[in-house]
């Protein structure tokens with residue numbers, strides 16, 4: 001399998017090359033040359049397959065022989081080693097809980113898979129060129145950093161440098177970034193998330209630095225982070241009772257990597273009734289579906305902050321899946337815009353009516369799904385619960401008036417010692433750190 005750039009100005013590359021590069025040199029996103037079809041047998045008898053086997057069969061065509069079978073099977077089983085249950089909330093709506101991984105967010109799946117693929121790719125490369133280590137450089141506003149830190153912890157040949165804005169991530173998130181040590185280095189920037197992102201961009205654009213350090217990023221445009229997100233859509237279908245009436249799936253969306261992986265799974269043969277992009281007031285895609293024009297905006301801060309994205313980078317891949325045919329896209333995808341007020345009301349109502357505690361992102365997914373189902377009485381659906389409510393304790397406790405039960409893993413991490421290096425929001429400080 002080769003990957004071409006959506007900007008079509010760079011050469012197609014292999015899976016491992018795309019994993020190492022992240023983004024194509026022409027600033028496009030890598031996209032598979034064709035969409036492989038899963039075996040009918042896998043779909044028809046899906047409950048007889050283990051999650052490891054399903055995941056392996058789904059990803060294998062995308063990797064080809066770039067990673068040996070035994071290694072890929074090990075990577076896959078380490079990626080999906082925690083539960084991903086489908087939990088009924090009411091008669092028509094279930095939650096697919098993606099927050100049982102080590103950092104309590106769905107990004108664990110992509111980060112774990114990518115880190116191990118990168119290690120495998122580097123092992124192959126260093127045999128050829130002798131270049132042994134890469135530095136993964138990420139700026140985070142919260143969730144990405146924790147998942148990346150955890151996913152890459154202890155991975156050979158990889159050093160991880162995470163920039164986060166001092167005082168602007170939640171206490172749980174900060175501990176997830178700063179307590180691992182080893183090959184994970186946290187830089188606490190006395191500035192904003194935008195400062196962090198600008199510093200990272202400056203690093204990638206600095207030839208003096210990149211000639212001395214091999215830098216890569218771990219954001220969701222990397223194919224090795226994007227593609228494994230298909231796995232849990234198959235796991236959802238495995239647990240879905242009414243196979244004759246496939247689920248409508250509502251995905252809380254920001255950069256649109258998650259939902260794009262779901263749509264890819266559908267195009268490769270997974271039965272799905274319809275997709276819903278559940279958005280907060282950052283409504284670029286809702287508008288696109290109305291007007292056929294994609295107009296990036298400045299992001300607005302909301303309760304569901306992991307979805308505060310004004311220019312969703314993965315949307316171009318959705319266009320690519322549908323080969324830019326708007327009517328086809330519109331027949332498979334709807335979008336709803338949910339305000340913070342509606343998100344709060346939903347968290348409260350779902351708790352009171354169904355005894356289910358949703359986090360702000362999941363609540364956006366729930367309400368968007370409910371709206372769609374009101375118009376489609378014969379269908380039922382699933383919303384993705386993308387983070388554990390304990391990651392947003394202030395909002396959830398204020399809204400429901402109850403304390404969120406803290407999982408054991410979080411209690412343990414809160415007792416560990418924070419280790420970060422404080423730096424000013426200036427590129428030179430990052431540069432000298434990276435060169436030291």
Ligand SMILES: *Cc1c(COP(=O)(O)O)cnc(C)c1O
Pocket residue numbers: 105106107143144220252253254255256257258259306307361386387
């Ligand atoms: C990252 C994130 C999202 C958005 O996912 P995208 O793939 O960027 O659309 C939603 N919810 C949570 C909790 C997240 O961390």
